[in-house]
Amino acid sequence: MPHDYKSTVDEIQKVLKEKTKRYAFKKLEREVIATGACIECGSCVAGCPVDAISGKRIENKYIPTLTGECTSCGICYAMCPRAFAIQNELIGNIKSAWKVRSLREHQRQDGGAVTAFLEFMLESKMIEAAVVACQSSEIPWLPIAKRVTDKVQLYDCVGTIYSHAQVVSEMIEGFKEGLSKQAVVGTACNIDAIERMESHPAGFFTVDTEASVFKISLFCMESFNYADLTKFLKDDGIDIQDVKRFEIAGGQFTVNLDDSEKSWPVKELDSAAATSCSYCQDLTGMNSDLSCGNIGSDEGWTTVLVRTALGEKVLQGTLDAGIIEAEQLEAKSVRTVANSARFKKNKYYKLRSSH
Ligand SMILES: Cc1cc2nc3c(=O)[nH]c(=O)nc-3n(C[C@H](O)[C@H](O)[C@H](O)COP(=O)(O)OP(=O)(O)OC[C@H]3O[C@@H](n4cnc5c(N)ncnc54)[C@H](O)[C@@H]3O)c2cc1C
Known part of the structure; x- marks a missing residue:
């Protein structure tokens, strides 16, 4: 480029760079973090190519924070599953729907299907590690994302912890350490973060094929x-460290203590809900291979929606290995799931229209 053109272009580029410096992470901070839409998945932290973003824990909330120099590449914004959240479908595309129960003897949240699928995938070497969420050893019921490689570790992390876990960051760490095949368990928002990494041209999976x-x-x-959950319980005289199990079923939130239990309608806990959930319309996790929950199945069973050919292979393989029993879900049960998904959408739209 001729020298006089170059100096002009450089000058404009410098201005642009200065402006976008305020744009990239600041945009994420303004639109997603400050508004409470952040799902604490850590994909912006993991995706930042210059390690300029750290996930700071402030009062046990994970907050992406700019700790280095932002180069304005915009990857943090592009990777964020809450940056442009528009979804029209109710439960997404499903190939088949099942109720599943594990035949193994260990604790589980519902039918133990999630643990059974992971056990099958680890034992058959379909994956090298599974990323799950375990309770912190120091702070009761604080979820800590963990990579597990055998069934003993897997059985240590059964059950549901009802707060955001950084399973996506943990998965990226695993790949950075040299793994090539992992499974991840997460809520729809976590899975959306991974889907973004698969579909965006600068996404992790597009770069590392x-x-x-x-x-x-x-x-x-x-x-x-x-x-907020800890406070909600404390206001009712319950110390979270005494809770043996949490459960959401039939619209009730239940905590099991040593020799008693207490339930509230889920809506009474609205004040403790993560703010990011008011930006979510996806009950079942439409971007996954398998979606698992208790809605639609009897107690002690897990409802499983199979979405992909690989999902089908895992269900069939786990069945053939004798780890689970499974029955095809009746249409009325799938309707129950769809109705619950509609309930979640209704909640979202009402909230949005009041803004
Ligand atoms: C925040 C949250 C809200 C939920 N709300 C509903 C609901 O409204 N309706 C419904 O039907 N189901 C809900 N579920 C799912 C349900 O609680 C069970 O996890 C599901 O039915 C699978 O049961 P299972 O016995 O097959 O799982 P298990 O075999 O017990 O395995 C559960 C797996 O999930 C992992 N895990 C636990 N907590 C987390 C977490 N926070 N993030 C990532 N991984 C985790 C565990 O490490 C384990 O690997 C919710 C789950 C979560 C995390």
Whole structure:
């Protein structure tokens, strides 16, 4: 380029760079983090090519924070599953629907299907690791994302923890350490973050074509802010460290203590719900291979929606290995799931229209 053109172009580029410097992370901060839409998945942290963003824990909430110099590449914004959230479908595309129960003897949240699928995939070497969420050893019921490689570790992380876990960041760490095949368990928002990494031209999976991930989503009406959930329980005289199990079923939120239990209608916990959940319209996790929840099945069973050919293979393989029993779900049960999904959408649209 001729020198006089170059200096003019450089000058304009400098101005642009200065402007976009304020644009890239700031845009994410303004639109997603400050508004409460952030789902604490850590995909902006994991995606930042210059490691300028850190996930800071402030009062046990995970907050993406600019700790280095932003180069304005915009990847953090592009990777964020909450940056342009528009979804029209109710439960997405499904190939088949089942109720599944694990035949293994260990604790589980519902039918233990999620743990059974992961066990099958680990044992048959379909994956090298599974990313799940376990309770922190220091802070009761604070979820810590963990990579597990055998069934003993897997059985240690059964059951549901009703707060955001950074399973996506943990998955990326695994790939960075050299793994090539992992499974991830997460709520729809986590799975959306992974889908964004698969579909965006600058996404992790587009760049690293060796890496593959099997996605299991957990149905989710809402997740809770850890500090607010702790306070909600404390106001009712319950110390979270005494809780043995949490459950959401039939519109009730139940905590099991040593020799008693207490339930509230889920809507009474609205004040403790994660703010990001008011931006979510997806109950079942439409971007996954398998979606699992309790809605639509009897107690002790997991409802499983199969969405992909790989999902079909895993269900069939787990069945053939004798780890689970499964029955095709009746149409009326699928309707129950769809109605719950509609309930979640209704909640979303009412909230949006009041803004
Ligand atoms: C925040 C949240 C809200 C939910 N709300 C509903 C609901 O409204 N209706 C419904 O039908 N189902 C809901 N579920 C799903 C349900 O609680 C069960 O997880 C599901 O039915 C699978 O049961 P299972 O016995 O097959 O799982 P298990 O075999 O017990 O395995 C559960 C797996 O999930 C992992 N896990 C637990 N918590 C998290 C987390 N926070 N993030 C990522 N992974 C995690 C565990 O490590 C384990 O690997 C919710 C789950 C979560 C995390």
